[in-house]
Amino acid sequence: MLGSGLGDFADAVLDPIVVGYDALPGFPRPTVAGHCGLRVVAISVITNLAEGMGDEVLSHQQTLAGAAQGADDLHRLLLSFIARLNG
Numbered sequence: 001m002l003g004s005g006l007g008d009f010a011d012a013v014l015d016p017i018v019v020g021y022d023a024l025p026g027f028p029r030p031t032v033a034g035h036c037g038l039r040v041v042a043i044s045v046i047t048n049l050a051e052g053m054g055d056e057v058l059s060h061q062q063t064l065a066g067a068a069q070g071a072d073d074l075h076r077l078l079l080s081f082i083a084r085l086n087g
Contacts, residue, residue: 045070047070
């Protein structure tokens with residue numbers, strides 16, 4: 001639980017089962033930021049359809065339209081998130 005901010009909770013667990021990060025494929029390793037007490041957030045945005053998901057031929061114009069459509073939602077999400085951080 002290093003870097004998660006749950007160190008005190010982890011210390012209180014009786015008979016813990018320890019699983020190393022190398023046993024969790026694709027699981028991100030802890031970073032220096034977490035060990036320093038910094039909170040880190042990452043956002044990934046997908047703006048295009050996946051090839052082969054439908055019969056429609058995909059284009060760059062569709063990607064641009066999807067990005068424009070999602071921009072307002074992402075903006076609202078970020079403003080809400082920041083407001084909650086500031087309490």
